[in-house]
Amino acid sequence: MKKESLDFWLVPVGVVVMVCYHLWLLYRIRRHPRTTIIGINSMNRKIWVRAMMQDSKNGVLAVQTLRNNIMASTLMASMAITMSSLIAVLMTNNSIGLSSSSSDSGVAFLYGNRSKGAQTIKFFALLLCFLTAFLPNVQSVRYYSHTGILINVPMKCHSPVLTPEYVAKIMNKGSYFWSLGLRAFYFSFPLFLWVFGPIPMLVCCVVMVALLYFLDASFDSNLNIEIQNVEQEEEVQPDVQRERERGRGAGGGLIRLMMEKKDLDFVLVPIGLAVMVSYHVWLLYRIKRHPKTTVLGINAINRVVWVEAMMSDAKNAILAVQTLRNNIMASTLLSTTAIMLSSLIVVLMTSNSVGISSGGEGYGGGLIHGNSSKLLLSIKFFAILVCFLTAFLLFVQSVRYSSHTGVLINVPLKNHAPTLTPEYVGRIINKGSYFWSLGMRAFYFSFPLVLWIFGPIPMFVSSIGMVFFLYFLDTSHDPVLSAEIQNVELKKELDLVLVPIGLVIMVSYHVWLFYRIKRHPKTTVLGINAINRVAWVKAMMSDPENGILAVQTLRNSIMAATLLSTMAVMLSSLIVVLMTSNSVGLSSGGNSEYGGGIVYGNSSKLLLSIKFFAILLCALTAFLLFAQSVRYSNHTGVLINVPFNNQAPTITPEYVGRIINKGSDFWSLGWRAYYFSFPLFLWIFGPIPMFLCCVVMVFLLYFLDISNHPVLTSAEVQNAANEPSA
Numbered sequence: 001m002k003k004e005s006l007d008f009w010l011v012p013v014g015v016v017v018m019v020c021y022h023l024w025l026l027y028r029i030r031r032h033p034r035t036t037i038i039g040i041n042s043m044n045r046k047i048w049v050r051a052m053m054q055d056s057k058n059g060v061l062a063v064q065t066l067r068n069n070i071m072a073s074t075l076m077a078s079m080a081i082t083m084s085s086l087i088a089v090l091m092t093n094n095s096i097g098l099s100s101s102s103s104d105s106g107v108a109f110l111y112g113n114r115s116k117g118a119q120t121i122k123f124f125a126l127l128l129c130f131l132t133a134f135l136p137n138v139q140s141v142r143y144y145s146h147t148g149i150l151i152n153v154p155m156k157c158h159s160p161v162l163t164p165e166y167v168a169k170i171m172n173k174g175s176y177f178w179s180l181g182l183r184a185f186y187f188s189f190p191l192f193l194w195v196f197g198p199i200p201m202l203v204c205c206v207v208m209v210a211l212l213y214f215l216d217a218s219f220d221s222n223l224n225i226e227i228q229n230v231e232q233e234e235e236v237q238p239d240v241q242r243e244r245e246r247g248r249g250a251g252g253g254l255i256r257l258m259m260e261k262k263d264l265d266f267v268l269v270p271i272g273l274a275v276m277v278s279y280h281v282w283l284l285y286r287i288k289r290h291p292k293t294t295v296l297g298i299n300a301i302n303r304v305v306w307v308e309a310m311m312s313d314a315k316n317a318i319l320a321v322q323t324l325r326n327n328i329m330a331s332t333l334l335s336t337t338a339i340m341l342s343s344l345i346v347v348l349m350t351s352n353s354v355g356i357s358s359g360g361e362g363y364g365g366g367l368i369h370g371n372s373s374k375l376l377l378s379i380k381f382f383a384i385l386v387c388f389l390t391a392f393l394l395f396v397q398s399v400r401y402s403s404h405t406g407v408l409i410n411v412p413l414k415n416h417a418p419t420l421t422p423e424y425v426g427r428i429i430n431k432g433s434y435f436w437s438l439g440m441r442a443f444y445f446s447f448p449l450v451l452w453i454f455g456p457i458p459m460f461v462s463s464i465g466m467v468f469f470l471y472f473l474d475t476s477h478d479p480v481l482s483a484e485i486q487n488v489e490l491k492k493e494l495d496l497v498l499v500p501i502g503l504v505i506m507v508s509y510h511v512w513l514f515y516r517i518k519r520h521p522k523t524t525v526l527g528i529n530a531i532n533r534v535a536w537v538k539a540m541m542s543d544p545e546n547g548i549l550a551v552q553t554l555r556n557s558i559m560a561a562t563l564l565s566t567m568a569v570m571l572s573s574l575i576v577v578l579m580t581s582n583s584v585g586l587s588s589g590g591n592s593e594y595g596g597g598i599v600y601g602n603s604s605k606l607l608l609s610i611k612f613f614a615i616l617l618c619a620l621t622a623f624l625l626f627a628q629s630v631r632y633s634n635h636t637g638v639l640i641n642v643p644f645n646n647q648a649p650t651i652t653p654e655y656v657g658r659i660i661n662k663g664s665d666f667w668s669l670g671w672r673a674y675y676f677s678f679p680l681f682l683w684i685f686g687p688i689p690m691f692l693c694c695v696v697m698v699f700l701l702y703f704l705d706i707s708n709h710p711v712l713t714s715a716e717v718q719n720a721a722n723e724p725s726a
Contacts, residue, residue: 007113010198012206014190022183025216037219040178046168052151053164059152059549060672066148067556069174073140074563076181081567082136083188085574087127088684104141113198124685125191131678136177137702141560143174143673148553149533152546153356153539162535186212196468207461265371268456272448272463279467280441283474295476296437303433304426310409311422317410324406324429328399331436334394338439340377344389349381367712370455380452387446401432444470471570495602502679502694509698510672513705525707526668534657539654540640547641554637554660558630561667564674565626571677572619579612601686611683618677625670632663675701 033039052062150167171369184210194201283294283488291297310320328366444466454461513524521527540550675697683690 006198007118010202011194014198014202017205017209018187022709025212028217033108036178037216037218040177040218046165049151049166049168051170053153053167055545055547058554060233060548063148063549063552063556064153065551066144066151066171067559070141070556070560072179073137073144073174074560074678076178076185077128077134077137077141078563078567080130080137080181080185080569083128084130084134085571086627087123088681089578101536120685122195124689125194126188127356128431129184129188129191129337131681133181133188135414135678136181136184138564138671138674140174140177141180141563143170143177145556145560146529146532147171147174148556149536152549153536158297162532196379196472200468231637245256248431260460264369264456268460269452272456273586275463275467276445276448277344283470286475293476297477299433300430304423305430307426307429308411308422311412311425313575314412320409321406324402325411327402327432328437331395331398331402331432331439333394333444335399338388338392338395338443342385342392343389345385349378349385368455369457377453380449383452384446384449387442387449391442391446393440394435395442398432398435398439401428401435405432425628435725489527494600494654494687496605498691502687502691505694505698506679508678511703513701516706523707525705526664528707529535529664530661532658534653537636537640537657537660538653541656550640551637554633554640556668557663558633561626561633561663561670564670565623565630567620568623568626568674570624572616575612575616575619579609579616600688608684611680614679614680614683618673620675622670622673625666625673627665629663629670632659632666636660636663 025038028036031041033042052058098583101556147167147170150170153162189208190201190204193204283296286294287297291300310316405425405428408420408428409421416711447457447466448462451462516524517527521530540546636656636659639651677692679697684695
């Protein structure tokens with residue numbers, strides 16, 4: 001099988017493995033929630049909501065608890081959008097070869113399809129994952145903020161809408177969006193390794209499924225039995241007996257596993273070290289036999305050329321010394337780091353905090369899947385110490401040779417010294433560089449050894465990952481050029497057809513949604529939330545002691561709006577930087593195209609400017625709308641502290657409810673600006689991704705905006721009950 005064909009076999013297999021596992025997990029959550037962590041957490045959140053709503057004194061506690069969830073979702077959303085921006089910059093940067101005119105992506109160490117088109121698909125898949133992660137995490141912030149408002153309405157109000165079950169469903173929606181955001185991050189890891197070939201991607205998928213099974217499945221059989229006994233004590237007795245028998249069988253298997261896991265260190269650790277050593281033996285052979293195919297060999301040749309250039313003119317003496325000083329400073333920094341880390345390892349070995357100097361048989365409390373004896377822990381620390389001390393000695397030798405080169409290089413060539421030739425000085429500076437490289441290799445060897453502390457499996461995986469990483473750093477290959485893509489005129493017409501259709505679909509949906517909110521608000525989530533916020537305002541203003549609780553609740557909304565407005569202005573700044581940067585070519589002249597032919601559509605610089613400008617408008621609009629949301633939320637925080645019994649003619653709960661709903665409306669409009677920016681962002685990669693994104697976005701928004709359980713008034717309920725008899 002050709003290596004170019006591996007992507008067509010291994011990548012779909014890896015994706016199918018991940019998708020099948022999550023379909024199985026979804027089935028378990030729906031059918032047997034008590035056997036999954038997500039299902040158990042959902043039940044626990046319902047219990048927590050009921051406990052918080054039973055006593056009005058728990059309001060501040062509930063809001064502070066939800067704020068932790070909001071902060072976590074905020075962090076993940078910020079990370080997702082940052083990674084999306086990084087991928088976008090990489091795709092438009094010449095450093096990875098996607099924007100060049102060659103057919104090869106330049107990632108020559110990759111065992112698989114190395115075409116520019118395949119590399120673009122990889123980065124595009126990564127970008128979709130991070131954008132997908134951003135959306136669920138921010139939706140999680142939305143639901144948590146709304147839960148913070150609803151949970152403060154006491155149960156004694158007997159509201160037909162604000163029941164603990166309804167609030168728990170809102171909170172669980174936020175948690176489900178959080179889980180979906182994390183799943184998008186999980187999917188990004190195999191796609192990231194796909195950049196380095198289909199084999200690492202498939203291996204990562206298999207490993208990821210094994211890790212996720214450990215995280216998602218509940219192995220606490222006693223907890224499952226207790227929950228079942230509470231609900232159906234008589235019916236589940238046979239099941240409990242089978243569960244206990246299964247638990248005993250699992251326990252026996254666990255004992256056997258505990259007896260065998262100590263042997264993993266004697267198998268995986270030598271294999272990991274052998275992989276690292278074998279790679280460096282192969283690299284040494286390449287440097288000696290084929291130096292021009294390695295970065296180290298090419299750098300050695302270039303340094304000799306640099307020495308000849310410096311020694312050919314006496315005026316270059318200061319330049320040469322200053323250049324060598326940079327090398328000396330770098331070696332000094334790394335040698336200092338090595339000796340500091342060595343001291344830290346010695347302190348840890350003699351400290352009671354790691355348990356080496358104390359008695360006992362093992363460390364880690366059973367968390368280490370391998371040999372956790374104190375003797376082996378001492379060996380691990382000693383191996384790390386040897387690596388750092390070796391690195392220190394090698395970097396010091398590098399400083400020695402670089403300093404000596406600074407003396408020799410100042411002798412001009414015209415002196416014709418028989419020993420001070422450029423070749424001799426070149427060999428001296430190369431010796432210093434080799435010692436530098438060896439010191440770095442000692443650091444590289446220390447990473448798997450550090451992970452060995454946590455078990456042989458992380459050490460082995462790190463060794464494999466390190467070899468792939470070093471192969472990328474050490475080898476050099478020239479890209480192969482290819483012809484440009486044909487049928488350019490046909491591609492350019494797609495933008496004139498698909499982009500307007502996509503925008504019309506998005507606009508038409510929002511016009512229909514606006515009609516539903518105005519005419520039938522109780523069939524939309526936005527309409528129901530507006531009604532619930534008015535009820536919350538009345539509950540807060542009915543008791544003066546709720547002032548701090550109301551302000552704390554509004555602070556969550558302000559934090560969320562502040563995050564999104566900050567993110568919008570950051571994206572605006574990024575777009576401006578990209579538009580004025582040479583990496584995407586907008587600031588250069590000419591009517592040339594961008595993307596090197598990988599964009600299936602109109603890839604002219606003029607249209608690229610229009611795309612960036614449209615995204616910039618969306619981001620700036622989102623910033624203004626979220627800033628207005630902060631304004632109204634702050635104003636609500638002032639008005640809501642006026643007690644209802646003051647009979648103020650202007651500050652009524654209805655008026656305050658309208659103010660907070662205005663802030664929520666601006667929040668929703670800001671979100672719509674974000675939603676419009678995603679299809680426009682994908683438009684950079686062609687009109688087809690933009691059109692598909694518009695269609696998918698409408699389906700997703702329909703799911704988020706329409707309530708599956710519309711709220712009916714008592715008259716509507718009565719009419720609905722009498723309708724069949726009529």
